[in-house]
Amino acid sequence: MQVLYFAWVRERIGLPREEIDSSAATVRELVSELAAREDRYAMAFSDLSALRVALDQDLADFDAPLAGVREVAFFPPMTGG
Amino acid sequence: MRIVVQKAPFDFGAEAGAFAAGRTDMGAVVTFTGVVRDLPDDPLKVMEIEHYPGMTERALEKIATEASERWNLGDVLVIHRFGPMTPGEQIMMVATAAPHRVDAFAAAEFLMDYLKSRAPFWKKEITGDGADWVAAKDEDEAALDRW
Numbered sequence: 001m002q003v004l005y006f007a008w009v010r011e012r013i014g015l016p017r018e019e020i021d022s023s024a025a026t027v028r029e030l031v032s033e034l035a036a037r038e039d040r041y042a043m044a045f046s047d048l049s050a051l052r053v054a055l056d057q058d059l060a061d062f063d064a065p066l067a068g069v070r071e072v073a074f075f076p077p078m079t080g081g
Numbered sequence: 082m083r084i085v086v087q088k089a090p091f092d093f094g095a096e097a098g099a100f101a102a103g104r105t106d107m108g109a110v111v112t113f114t115g116v117v118r119d120l121p122d123d124p125l126k127v128m129e130i131e132h133y134p135g136m137t138e139r140a141l142e143k144i145a146t147e148a149s150e151r152w153n154l155g156d157v158l159v160i161h162r163f164g165p166m167t168p169g170e171q172i173m174m175v176a177t178a179a180p181h182r183v184d185a186f187a188a189a190e191f192l193m194d195y196l197k198s199r200a201p202f203w204k205k206e207i208t209g210d211g212a213d214w215v216a217a218k219d220e221d222e223a224a225l226d227r228w
Binding site: 004006007008054057058059073075076077078079080081 | 115131133135136139140161172173193196197198199200201202203204205214215216217222
């Protein structure tokens, strides 16, 4: 699946998107896999309350299942307007 | 309904003038414009807005559709910019047209409340001291409860 990062999540991880081969069943499991990779991921995912997630461009929660999902995006709370 | 996400500035006067023009059944048009505000203690050089292409348009359409279902509206316009902007520049605008003003005002406020915390935009303030991502405010999230 494609994993996208925005705003400070993108800056901390150091890239805007990447293809991830994962068998994680939920967003929370995917986060654990990513956080275990390297310090920069662990730092970006250290506080889930400061993060939001979208699955195929719709807001979701961290317990949402990943079956069939093609695009996962992680970002801080939005500040539009 | 028209949703525009663009980097370039927009012409507020032209947009407001053309919005719902000729709709003789619309007795009220409300517009709101968001402007880049300078910081009182630390002059802002640039406000950089990042967004999530694809999801942004989808989220704005969803919010505008919900507004159209909740209130009796003749038309809705949302224009939101991304990229670098300087103080005084217009960031975004919404316009609502309705037969009566109560619907037009309420729908415009609803659109603003929702697009502040449900449309994937992120603001970064760049000053002489460095760059900071703008943190979402608790009151922006709380503002959704009234709808």
